[in-house]
Amino acid sequence: MRKEFTALSLRDTVIETRSLPRRDTLQRKKIRRFWRKSLHSIKDIAKLAKVSPSTVANVIHGRRDRVSGETFEKVRRILEEQRYVSNMGARLMASRGSCLIALVLAYQNERRTSIVQDPFVSSVIAAVETEVQRKGYFLMLYSNPDMEECRKMALAWNVEGVIVLGCKRQGYYTLREQLDVPIVTIDTCFQEGDRDFVNVGLCDYEGGKEMTSYLLQRGHRRIGFLSREEGRDHFDPQFIDSARYLGYLAAYEEWGQRPEECWALDLSRNPKRRREQFMKLQQKNFFGCTALFLTSDLLALEFLGFCRDRGISVPDELSIAGFDGIREGERYRPALTTVCQDMREKGTRAVRELLRLLRRERERELPRRDIRLPVCIMERETVEDRGGNPYFGEEPGPSKKSAFA
Known part of the structure; x- marks a missing residue:
């Protein structure tokens, strides 16, 4: 009886193959053949659909205005049947960019655990990753408070933009002077006279x-x-x-x-x-x-x-x-x-501001844009309502010395 194969992840397939007995070579060959058949080039898809490779590329990138509705659905159906996986290298070359957005965590971390485990940081990362992916880019996560190392990373990977979380004002200007790509900061405290920055912060x-x-x-x-x-x-x-x-x-x-x-x-x-x-x-x-x-x-x-x-x-x-x-x-x-x-809105807004800068063709001169998101009181169980007048019932005494001095 012929065994039907369903689409598996590459990792699951490797594990399944390794777990088979060595004598069962027929099963191994079937699995390998399944994966070979699922990998096609745009030219292969074009031959099957009897259209040009450029038409297939338009369907892959969702350009409905360049392909008739009937042809679009026909090619899309064949792509699904053949389990087509796009060649990301070709996509990057065609777009003339890396499609990479770097998220830099610039916190001074003295804890043994990773800063990513911080609930606030992880929430912002999740929001940034979701929005970056939705816009067709890829996210590179880099944790380092040293702006010189961040500069090296950005140049080495040819990133198209940088979002910096937790850096100080001077660190931002150091990075901006050395990189010719848009930069958006999250939670950086700028001063009244500062210019040329886009920051997403909080009230x-x-x-x-x-x-x-x-x-x-x-x-x-x-x-x-x-x-x-x-x-x-x-x-x-x-x-x-x-x-x-x-x-x-x-x-x-x-x-x-x-x-x-x-x-x-x-x-x-x-x-x-x-x-x-x-x-x-x-x-x-x-x-x-x-x-x-x-x-x-x-x-x-x-x-x-x-x-x-x-x-x-x-x-x-x-x-x-x-x-x-x-x-x-x-x-x-x-x-x-x-x-x-x-926290999610903070990450999402940072990505949108960065893409807005990218659309403006990386203008060197930036306006002062300090976005302040609102806050609210979440009343739960750790504050007792004592009632009465909140003014002190006694005159404040002489200032005491802090116990932490």
């Missing part, structure tokens, strides 16, 4: 202000602000957390109050050092704070785990709020109250 200032106001409205008189960059200046404009901190201060100002300096704490990138900071913070009774606002959901979830280990009840004893809106925050118990952003 970080508004997010910091909205969450602080949300906590104040729920009667939290003392709100701690925990950020990700140890040793940074809270007002340094090149850090995203600085914008969120300014929003935090603005919310207090609107309520006619001023937070103490010791409530703003910078956390180490090192997990072991960070846990020591958490313990020291607990020993100081959180400086009397009833709520803590952490500038990323990952930090907030890590702190929630610390609270669970130390027997601190959230939100009964201490309220916690995060920033980003990653899925893990929704799944955690108690579910994390956070400032939510659309």
